[in-house]
Amino acid sequence: MAASSEDQILEGFLCPICKADLKSASQLTSHFESLHQEEQDVLKSLKEIFGKAKKIILNDDTDLKETFDKALKFNSQDQEYYCEEQSVGVSRSSTDYFRAVRSARLERYATETNKLLIRLDKLVCNMPTDQNLRKQHEQIIVPWLDGTLVKLCPNCAKTFNITRRKHHCRLCGSLLCHDCSVFLDLNVARSIVDPSVSNTSTEPDQENLEKNGLRLCEHCYNLIELRKQVQESRNAKTVLVTAYEQMRSLMEQARPAVAMYEKMCQSLFDGETTYHLGDVNAMRGKIGKLAEGIDLLSKQIVNFSAEPGTRQARLQTAIRQAAALYIKEDLLSLRKLPTEAQIEEVRRQRYERAERQIQLERRRMEAEVARQPPAEPPEPPEPRAPAAGDDDNNPLLEQMNIIRGYIKEARRELKFEEVAILETNLKELKKEYQLLKLSKS
């Protein structure tokens, strides 16, 4: 059944009318609008939808466009050039030649650097502090070039004399003048040969550096410095990793916050008075802030330039998608809060229920009492019960006020776990106080 098919597959931001690839959603839209005006009805419905989705487009596709443009070395001015057809002429791969040149260079650098590193290692380990011993130690490891016949500094070609004395590079032993010397701090040198000792000491001033540091020629110094940079960049966390870790940590914070929010919300719906509506709103705000942070970081991650189509690019996109999904499903789908009125209503019902219960209880008690008249005279009031007058400095009341203070504080700091415990505490105190009063009267 299937018959001829044209072989090419076009993909990209293709214009549905002329099939030009516009490289980004926004360029496609403007192309479509400006060049295919005749399709008025299409345009109208499109505009509608774009109005709604404007935000998405603006947010997402500018990024996308940038990535694309960068990757393809494109910008809108080049557009015309791109559209011209150009046939490929004779071509030849130079990859192998490039590889050969490159590996020879790398090899030279690598062996040279390694040689220097081995020497550096020997130099800094067991370096004597005494200046003369140190000089001996240095020369055993790297023999110094005999300079008796050398009249000029090989580096700057200035004549050696009493004021321009001969010095030696401690890594290659070659001659140089003081002006051509570079100094490597010993602590830095140690951290280079042994990356496990991080260099925490402060940078020495120039005078100290020249006195205690290793005198090197520029060539040796550059190789060592390069090595140091490679090492540092290897250990350094990339911006990407840092952003990802921050995002994870926000997610870590969001989890308990959401659980707490659900709990608080439920408590409100149950008519409990532990949390105020304001508390729950504050919690919602906190979750919103976290969501914002996660959103921002994941956007940073996806915007981090990577060649489109590579694994890194895919990974970045996947992270962004997962984050967006997480925000949408877990953080923004929070249960709606009840209104003040709803809460009032639930609380009232709850209160009435409790009230009825108490009434019932009381009547039953009275009935009981009526059935069996007291055999003995009523007990005298308990001696330790406080008199009615000094109610103000009742320790229970005092305690309650202290707890109220704590609750206020915990609330301010959004520590709602604590608020819950304190509120229970307060309730118990209240009950006790009421019992006390009852027994007094």
Next chain:
Amino acid sequence: MATNRSGTAQRPNGAPQTKVCQFKLVLLGESAVGKSSLVLRFVKGQFHEYQESTIGAAFLTQTVCLDDTTVKFEIWDTAGQERYHSLAPMYYRGAQAAIVVYDITNQDTFGRAKNWVKELQRQASPSIVIALAGNKSDLAAKRMVEFEEAQAYADENGLLFMETSAKTAMNVNDIFLAIANKLPKSESAGGAAAGGRRLADGDAPRSSSCCK
């Protein structure tokens, strides 16, 4: 093979004429349900385990021969990722057929497919032929969307419905064929308003060139 180049088949040379109709077909559905895979299977007979997610949209063509007609599909495979959603209307407007795809192992994609159907019913051409494809039927062991449920939904909404597998090729050609059969191909319906474009000499569908 009835045509070598679309359009030439109806050169009036005395041979029995075959009508050649061209239809625009669009694929819609959540990302990763297998839209591109279905098209690739239909057009090239291939399947890639690691099919890359589509960026923007992809354009392919394929011709099928019915008894008396040759139907050329211009296929627009849209990108399912949410951020491209706003581009979809550009592609489904003016389309004569749509395949809305979901993944039978993922309930969410079925919900998304229903939304696409709703959007098409509201915004696309009223005569558009819509087919619903429950893809990845080779993964029936992990099925989350019941066949009966989808069939019932399709019946309610007057959609063609098949469970397909781009991987095993099951029902892939069939669903395109079913669409081709359902599309209006009569002379009168050949106008741009209702059906596919009836190709005349010199109207070969080379891409118009607004950018050149």
